[in-house]
Amino acid sequence: MRFGLRKGVASRPWRLSAKLLIASSVVTVIGFSAICASVMLDMRRGEEELARQSLENLASSIDSDISRNVELYDLSLRAVASSMVVPEIKDVSKTIRHLILFDHAATAKHFGAIQVFDDEGRLTIDASTLDPAPDNRSNEEFFQVHRDRPDAGLFISRPMLYRGAYAIVLSRRISSDDGRFLGVVAGSIRFSYFHDLFGRLNLGPDDIITVLRRDATVIMRTPFDLDVIGKNLGRVPGVMRVLSEPSGSFSGLGALDGVPRLLVWRDGPRPLVVLVGKPWTSIFSLWRREATRMGAIMTALVSFVLGVTLFLAREIGRRALAEDKLEELATTDALTGLRNRRKFDAEIDAEWRRAARQKMPLALLMIDADHFKSYNDTFGHQAGDQVLVGIAICISDSVRRAGDCAARYGGEEFAVLLPGVSPADALSVAETIRLKVQQWSGDPAVTTVSIGVASLTPSATMEWHELVKAADKALYAAKANGRDRSVLASIPKLSLVA
Structure with missing residues (x-):
């Protein structure tokens, strides 16, 4: 009996795993989604910052305009108040007195005429006429404030109906050289000024502008609502912060409509605070459209990638299954279903190296069908094939460990590789196979095996x-000693033991 030289076994080419492909696609999708999410968050922060800057500029512009006009009107009040304490003012005619008091007074279509009230609140001088009608304002807030507080300075009243028009009254105290209260000089800025100022602005439908007095009283608001004008918002969350800090911003709900807004305020040098607000829905409207568009694109791309990945994974699975079948066909004996000689050579080479590394025994059974050639010539090849199949079944039933390798070595020869098996255990396995073949055949004339x-x-x-x-x-020794037996080789002298 001949044994063949070791055949070179080609290494299996690297195979792309379907699981690896799916995992890579999922990681890629997650990575791109994270990048897109980061970009969208940056865009959102950019939109918020841009809105904040725009509102800051708007608040600064409105505050500057209001402060400029209030300061201009206050200069006229100061001039009248200082002129009223000049002793000679009482000795001139009404016409000359008007020229002295109001020649440099600020005039505009939204400014009311300046009036002078004595220490009892009676109207004494009116810039609009030389002979003013009798009027007494002693019960007005602005008069009482100046009467009771010498240090009140410029006082801005609550919104009120003043001289036939809704307005705010600006007033200053007239004091003698010794600080005695002499009266009040007052004038008004009509609501039409604020309507004209706000009307020049390009505002959104839910944008708000609120002008507050220091005590949280609403001086003016757009959208205009007369019921809100003059209302005190001191108990509204966030308003006290607006009145206590020179500038800033925060997110809050509208005090009147409950709409979430970004609120920005500017606190000018005058006793008025400008608060502007823009709804978050308006701020993020463009971003939301872009996010929706990008989200739709990403969803389509993710669906496409996952669809292609699943398709390729299925094809890879089919190909792997086909390759496994081809490999099985290439390494399996077609008749017996055992491994073929090519696979056996690869297995014994690998197991030999493993046994050498681990210092473990490696056993080999060489099995040959007795008198097979004569049986084959007598009963035909089909009967002979049935005998080989029966022997293969007996071998398979006796060798069940995962690492064992049973192969058709060639013709009527079989080989069984038993890693980690001692000589005595290997001889026991051989006897089990021999007895099963003997029991299966039932007649030594059919077939037996030598091992x-x-x-x-x-x-x-x-x-x-x-x-x-x-x-x-x-195996030669088993044949020579009468067949139907197992013989263990003594190594290294190879003396034979029956």
Whole structure:
């Protein structure tokens, strides 16, 4: 009996795993989604910052305009108040007095005429006429404030109906040289000024502008609502912060409509605070459209990538299954279903190296059908094939470990590789196979098997061919001693033991 030289076994080419493909696609999708989410968040922050800057500029512009006009009107009040304490003012005619008091007074279509009230609240001088009608304002807030507080300075009243028009009254105290209260000089800025100022602005439908007095009283608001004008918002969350800090911004609900807004305020040098607000829905409207568009694109791309990935994974699975079948066909004996000679050579080479590394024994059974040629010639090839199939079944039933390798070695020869099995255990497995074949055939005339057994622990200087050679010699000994028996080879002297 001949044993073949070791055949080179080509290494299996790298195979793309369907799971690896799916995992890579999922990681890629998550990565791109994270990048897109980061970009969208940056865009959102950019929209918020842009809105904040725009509102800051708007608040500063409105505050500057209001402060400029209030300061201009206050200069006129100061001039009248200082002129009223000049002693000679009482000795001139009404016409000259008007020229002295109001020649440099600020005039505009939204400014009311300046009036002078004595210490009892009676109207004494009116810039609009030389002979003013009798009027008494002693019960007005602005008069009482100046009467009771010498340090009140410029006082801005609550919104009120003043001289036939809704307005705010600006007033200053007239004091003698010794600080005695002499009266009040007052004038008004009509609501039409604020309507004209706000009307020039390009505002959204839910944008708000609120002008507050220091005590949280609403002086003016757009959208205009007369019921809100003059209302005190001191208990509204966030308003006290607006009145206590020179400038800033925060997110809050509208005090009147409950709409979430970004609110920005500017606190000018005058006793008025400008608060502007823009709804978050308006601020993020463009961003929301872009986010929706990008989200739709990403959803489509993700769906496409996942769809293609699943399709490729299915195709890879089919290809892997086909390759496994082809490999099985290439390494399996078609008749018996055992591994073929090519696979056996690869297995014994790998197991020999593993046994050498781990210092473990490696056993080999060489099995041959007795008198098979004569049986085949007598009963035909089909009957002979049935015998080989029966022997293969008996071998498979006896060798069940995952690492064992049962193969058709060639013709009527079989080989069984038993990693980690001692000589005695290998001989026991051989006897189990022999007895099963004997029981299966039922008649020695049908077939029996002879088995050569060899087991050794490989060393660095040995080749696996020596194991095959030892098992082969043991098989010859079994044949020579009458067949239907198992013989264990004694290694290294290879003396035969029946």
